[in-house]
Amino acid sequence: MKQTGIVMPGYRMNDYIVILNPPAELSNKIRVIREDFNKEYRVPSTPGKPNLLLCSFTQLTMMEDRIIRNLGQIAMGYPPFKVEVRDFGSFPSHTIYVNVTSKVPIQALVRKIRSEAQALMKFSNDHKPYFSTEPHFTLGRKLKPWQYEKAWLAYSNKHFTGRFIASEMLLLKREHGVDKAWQVAKHYKFENLPIETKQGELFL
Numbered sequence: 001m002k003q004t005g006i007v008m009p010g011y012r013m014n015d016y017i018v019i020l021n022p023p024a025e026l027s028n029k030i031r032v033i034r035e036d037f038n039k040e041y042r043v044p045s046t047p048g049k050p051n052l053l054l055c056s057f058t059q060l061t062m063m064e065d066r067i068i069r070n071l072g073q074i075a076m077g078y079p080p081f082k083v084e085v086r087d088f089g090s091f092p093s094h095t096i097y098v099n100v101t102s103k104v105p106i107q108a109l110v111r112k113i114r115s116e117a118q119a120l121m122k123f124s125n126d127h128k129p130y131f132s133t134e135p136h137f138t139l140g141r142k143l144k145p146w147q148y149e150k151a152w153l154a155y156s157n158k159h160f161t162g163r164f165i166a167s168e169m170l171l172l173k174r175e176h177g178v179d180k181a182w183q184v185a186k187h188y189k190f191e192n193l194p195i196e197t198k199q200g201e202l203f204l
Helices: 024-040 061-076 103-121 145-155
Strands: 013-020 052-060 081-091 095-100 136-140 161-166 168-175 183-189
Touching (some): 013 103, 061 103, 061 168, 081 136
Antiparallel strands (some): 013 052, 081 095, 168 183
């Protein structure tokens, strides 16, 4: 049976994202920049607080508890780390963002989530998890050529700095296919504890 859209009648599905949330002060500064960008270049407003996406996936609600435990194991063994933000970057010719310069610890965390949680996150070949390899705070995406060219001409010469200690990650969820606000499913503290996980325990 081909699985597309809202699948498997009788089974509930959710969309999930795993994110790093900057502190309120930095989040508000980025939000103001994003709002100015949206207004200046006539880009639809982006809902929600600025955050760093680690991964996104769609899965059956019945899998949620196992995923929560799995991500908890990962966070328990991961150390807090510094996130440095500087100036702006782009993905030609469609996206402009606030640039994250301290990519290595974030990319390492994404690789760890991918290696230890991907099997639980994958629902089907039509619903594969997405893992972010270039951490950034999006200002505008799916830009039209004139929006991108005009905005990048300005933002390639703008300056912005910020930093914070990432001490936790969040799992957010919402009903699959429904454009509602994200809800927090779980906070995870980075505890840097020695964790020994035997193969197979993740699927208990």
